[in-house]
Amino acid sequence: MSAAEQARHVLTFCGKCSCGCPELFVDHDAVPERRIVITDDFGQRIQMSVEQLQVIVDEARSGQITTLVDAELALGVH
Template identity: 60%
Template sequence: MPDISGLEPVATFCGNCDCGCPQLFVDPAAPADRRVVLTDDFGQRVQMSAAQFSDLVSEAKAGRLDGIALP
């Protein structure tokens, strides 16, 4: 599990499994281009800027990511 001390939790994305869940955090101590942190249930993390995260959210809202959620 990644070290999440000092991170401010925003959301947990639970897949209803027993292996952990991806989580979204803000790291107030990180440089602006790495402030948004997304962790997965395998101990990895992705760090991005608020602008990059905003673009990701916009793409999701527009339905451009819907295809990856299909079985």
């Protein structure tokens, strides 16, 4: 059984399609360093601590992630 199957579903990041959107889970049985599980629509997953997720949330909230991604996309490098 995968970590996502053992974990409690918290959020689907899109949910407006049937393509298998990214999802956020909390695995209460995992070690603290791997308690947060994010799956993508290709069946892959990443696991991280609550503290690591909080850094991502804080950077997203401040706009830093959008700024960095937009700058990278503007380069148009393939």
